[in-house]
Amino acid sequence: MFSILSAGVAPALALMSFFYLKDRFTEPLTLIARNFILGMLLVFPIMFIQYVFQAESIVNSPVMESFLLVGLLEEFFKWFIFMYAIYHHSEFDAHYDGIVYAVAISLGFATLENILYLFTNGINYAFIRAFFPVSSHALFGVIMGYYFGKAKIFSAHKRRNIFFAFLIPYLLHGTYHYILTVVSSNWIIALVPFMIGLWLVALHRMKVANMTHSSLQNVNENKQETQAIKRLP
Template identity: 30%
Template structure:
């Protein structure tokens, strides 16, 4: 039961965040590649766990709780550096080399996918190491911060992929990997002190990471919106030429630079509020469905298949379906707006 609850508290938030990021992509990535990237992110958690165990066995003084400096070095060398380096290598050597990686925003898509796959399995390991309370707290806080590190890393890798200047390219890679390591280390160090006064810093780090990731994501989304609009006008012009015949004199290519562009739009605060409420509600509903499954298993052991089916049917009809539909509708409504003009320059 404990493992099932942890699974619901980690997998559901990760899927909700991925759902939002994918929905904002004007040029969707191949589903098979996204699934492979998510699974590779999940499995790269295993070598990170091996590195963590090796470092902590080699330097047992790092595991002493309470001291902030000790927690910082432990978070940096046993968690942040190996975790983010593995995710960076997967993003840079695998996802970036795929032909589908053809615009800067793709770095965000695949970076977030890798990080959320990694977070899903990493948080499950905390059920055996700590108590359920710590595991659930990490599930609620670590999933967003892992998404933030993936977006930050992916945004800079996406920029680097389309940069010809070698020095600027190196700068983008350093900022992406370094920023992800810094966020990861600050977040985990605040939790590894096992003190409430320091652990509260994890919320501040979470907010800082999400704000940073949001600004990068928003800027790349604006660029994609403009590109999408220009391509749409180009297709409309081509369709008109095919219908009416080519113009007598072809327009110079530079004329497209003066094409009036629709101002990019972003979700309003009300839409974002609906997204957050819907996402949190769907995460809770994931626990309700897992609870119904657990009830079915218990009733099956006690009363056989008939009693188990009756209990499960009652749980699905009166506990699971209605709130899931309501929160799913709220989340979908948030994706549809309202929209406001973007403030990104």
């Protein structure tokens, strides 16, 4: 039991540490932990809804399963939790902060989902799940947090960016699951290029978010210097 719990939690902690340490200004660990736990709690209502849909045979195609039952449900709930618990929080005051908090929610969800899967199917799947399902949830969180951060920091196109914070992770998640569903054999060959592309996009978004904070900081410093010069006799 301990080995399964360790295997289920370790990938999320490693990924969370990676994204957290990339932040130039650290966020409160208590707030990150709270969002991680909220992400874990999402597993239960989502599993219930998915069970009902499957039991009633409402979903009968790979496209519906991927883009409705999995992608839509999971990304909407994560998006909703972010809006409810983080978006208006005073600690969310920089572009990259959105990435940290969205990744925390996503990895909380991925951790409990991973533990339940390993309890059911065995620890032999721990390695491959760390590289694919767990990391993919984190990367969807990066994209979501990037657009939430953009909406919070910039007044222009605020609603559009909030919508993109849901839409783009949803489409990526649906595509990811569709590949798993349709490509029954050699699915790794199909999924590896997708994951590489996802990592590259996520790393670029992280870089841009950190650069945004630096640029805004420089602008504010220049404004303060200009105002100070104007006040000189």
